[in-house]
Amino acid sequence: xxxxxxxxxxxxxxxxxxxxxxxxxxxxxxxxxxxxxxxxxxxxxxxxxxxxxxxxxxxxxxxxxxxxxxxxxxxxxxxxxxxxxxxxxxxxxxxxxxxxxxxxxxxxxxxxxxxxxxxxxxxxxxxxxxxxxxxxxxxxxxxxxxxxxxxxxxxxxxxxxxxxxxxxxxxxxxxxxxxxxxxxxxxxxxxxxxxxxxxxxxxxxxxxxxxxxxxxxxxxxxxxxxxxxxxxxxxxxxxxxxxxxxxx
Ligand code: 3PY
Numbered sequence: 221x222x223x224x225x226x227x228x229x230x231x232x233x234x235x236x237x238x239x240x241x242x243x244x245x246x247x248x249x250x251x252x253x254x255x256x257x258x259x260x261x262x263x264x265x266x267x268x269x270x271x272x273x274x275x276x277x278x279x280x281x282x283x284x285x286x287x288x289x290x291x292x293x294x295x296x297x298x299x300x301x302x303x304x305x306x307x308x309x310x311x312x313x314x315x316x317x318x319x320x321x322x323x324x325x326x327x328x329x330x331x332x333x334x335x336x337x338x339x340x341x342x343x344x345x346x347x348x349x350x351x352x353x354x355x356x357x358x359x360x361x362x363x364x365x366x367x368x369x370x371x372x373x374x375x376x377x378x379x380x381x382x383x384x385x386x387x388x389x390x391x392x393x394x395x396x397x398x399x400x401x402x403x404x405x406x407x408x409x410x411x412x413x414x415x416x417x418x419x420x421x422x423x424x425x426x427x428x429x430x431x432x433x434x435x436x437x438x439x440x441x442x443x444x445x446x447x448x449x450x451x452x453x454x455x456x457x458x459x460x461x462x463x464x465x466x467x468x
Pocket of ligand 1: 229314386390391392429430431432450451452453
């Protein structure tokens with residue numbers, strides 16, 4: 221039985237004062253024993269998460285990581301640095317990084333590897349655009365994104381990653397994949413992992429992301445291959461984030 225995981229992706233939002241209210245609200249309302257909860261915040265706020273969330277049941281992480289361990293890479297943040305700030309997770313390959321920063325499948329795979337090497341859990345995001353879906357290429361696209369990661373990971377490492385299926389057309393648009401449609405893609409991803417390792421596939425948490433909110437969370441999270449959510453806008457309100465976690 222896979223335990224549900226709900227991660228808030230704050231994107232480029234927040235302020236020290238606002239974060240404090242949000243984090244305290246999440247900690248106070250989190251019913252331990254339900255889903256695992258985490259927030260992935262802008263890098264400058266990691267120290268604040270470490271101060272406010274240490275010793276609580278809420279984990280924290282970053283939204284991106286360098287593929288390199290150290291060196292002359294201005295603006296980059298190494299996985300070891302995230303680790304020093306107590307991060308458990310790091311998102312890699314979010315569609316906004318793939319689209320606006322031209323991250324290739326291979327670069328995303330290297331980032332996943334760098335995260336694992338530093339003891340972090342990479343949350344590998346995959347998803348198709350509307351054009352790709354309409355052209356009937358959803359599975360081809362997401363499976364190629366996943367394959368690049370499978371190609372660089374050995375089996376024990378593979379067991380440690382989390383996958384997130386985020387249809388690009390459902391991100392920040394208010395549109396959500398129907399539960400059946402999301403389930404179909406999740407099942408295809410799990411099957412692809414199973415071809416490499418049945419054990420890794422059985423244990424791997426595959427999250428759904430893309431306008432998940434309290435109103436649709438229960439139906440999505442009720443699907444057999446949907447093991448949690450990667451939450452955008454709704455993660456910025458403690459009440460909504462907690463309602464999603466409670467539906468898990
Ligand atoms: C969204 O729901 O908009 C997301 O991109 C979550 O990562």
